[in-house]
Amino acid sequence: MLRFVRHLNESIILFLGIIYAYQAVYTLIGLWLRRRKEIRPRARLHKYAAVVSARNEENVIGDLIASLKAQRYPSELLDIYIVADNCTDRTAEIAEAAGAIVYRRSSRTEVGKGYALDWFFARLCRERRDYDGYFVFDADNLVDPNFVAEMNRTFDSGKYDALTSYRNSKNFGSCWISAGYSIWFLREARFLNAVRCALGLNCAISGTGFLVSDRLIRENRGWPFHLLTEDIQFSADCAVRGRRIGYCGRAMVYDEQPITLRQSWDQRLRWSKGFYQVDGRYSWALLRGILYGGRRGFSCYDMLMTIAPAMLLNVGLVLFNGVIVAAAFSLPHFLTRWVIREVVHTVVFLLVNFYLGMLLCGGLTVLSEWKAIEAKPVQKIVYLFTFPFFMLTYVPISLAALVRRVEWKPIRHNAVKKA
Structure with missing residues (x-):
């Protein structure tokens, strides 16, 4: 039994290491990648719609619209739409005064951004308005003045059905929670999406600051997500x-991150539950997709690993060892002590390696993106060491998401300016 416990622990840890080893390769490639000046061909100017689903966002909606109005891109080629979704405040009125086209939507059953976008595209189709693509933003965003021009340049290559962007934060330095989010999204940009794109693999959309072609919207008959x-x-x-x-x-798009543990818990509980939903619906299709081989097959593998409940596997390993400890009390005393010592060693090993792994991950991200992070140097350093604790809070969140019924809840935003 003792040998079995040790071998099982080692096998699970080794298995997790193997299936996620490719991300270590991504990190090495990400360190090698550099932002360099390049000669880029002149791009045809496409017509776009910027779409924002907003629920009670009167504090921030005006700033977002102002940043979209300030784009270094012909204003006649960029229309701004606000879907005032179940609003009970002045979001719609402020958006209209700021120059946006406002659609008011009310539904008590179909709640959330996905439903709001689907409703918007259905209405736009009826109105027969023609666009080449649609930018999707959250109401708390601020958009860099060159955002649309840069996205248009990449979109005009014709290689992509959708594009994601560099997601930065307005409030990295607010607290350890907002910094934790910020480091994770910066890592996603530098060490995941930038590398995927360089290798010809599929990137992943992350909430906001993305572009979807009109062709794909029509193919999907809206937004059925x-x-x-x-x-x-x-x-x-x-x-x-x-x-x-x-x-x-x-x-680059600047996003406002939660600053309280309660807000963060609610948001990441929804994310965790949503990942389980996607995992349940798409895992088998992604497994089949791996059989395509090549870049498409590896893109499916990468996405499968992205939605896989890796945190639960680690938690399950800890719980398994807890069961072993409980069972060990029926054994002779010297064996009980040996089992407890073995289990404590495994749990400590997992925790220490998790902390060091996240510290390394965060450290490489902060150092690589140092100039892009708008915070004081001391904040960048201090919050680097709290980043692993931020990630560790996913443990209870992941467990709660398994058993709790989760519904979409709005996060209250404030008029936070960039640091």
Whole structure:
């Protein structure tokens, strides 16, 4: 039994290491990649719609619209739409005064961003308005003045059905929670999406600051992605169907991160539940997609690993060892002590390696993106060491998401300016 416990623990740890080893390769490639000046061909100017689903966002909607109005791109080629979704405040009025086209939507049953986008595209189709693509933003965003021009340049290559961008934060320095989010999204940009794009693999949409072609919207007959994480659902669907998602690192959007543990818990509980939903719906299709081989097959594998409940596997390993300890009390005393010592060693090994792994991950991200992070140097350093604790809070969140019924809840945003 003792040998079995040790071998099982070692086998599970080794298995997790093997299936995620490719991300270590991504990191090495990400360190090698550099933002360099390049000669880029002149791009044809496309017509776009910027779409924002907003629920009670009167504090921030005006700033977002102002940043979209300030784009270094012909204003006649960029229309701004606000879907005032179940609003009970002045979001619609402020958006109209700021120059946006406002659609008011009310539904008590179909709640959430996915439903709001689907409703919007259905209405736009009826109105027969023609666009080449649609930008999707969250109401709390601020958009860099060159965002649309840079996305247009990449989109005009014709290689992609959708594009994601460089997601930065307005409030990295607010607290350890907002910094934790910020580091994770910066890592996603530098060490995941930038590398995927360089290797010709599919990228993943992450909530906001992305572009979807009109061709793909028409093919999908709108936005039929209504799970709690509709962005990941869209990304998984594209991987399965061979639709290309690219990345434009020159296009930057600033996002406001939660600053309280309660807000963060609610948001990440929804994300975790949404990942389980996507995992349940797309895992088998992604497994089949791996058989395509080549870049498409590896894109399916990458997406499968993205939605896989890796945190639960680690938690399950800890719980398994807890059961072993409980069973060990029926053994002779000297064997009980040996089992407890073996289990404590395994749990400590997991915790220490998790902390060190996240510290390394965060450290490489902060150092690589040092200039892009708008915070004081001391904040960048201090919050680097709290980043592993932020990630560790996913443990209870992942467990709660297994058993709790989760519904979409709005996150209250404030008029936070960039640091």
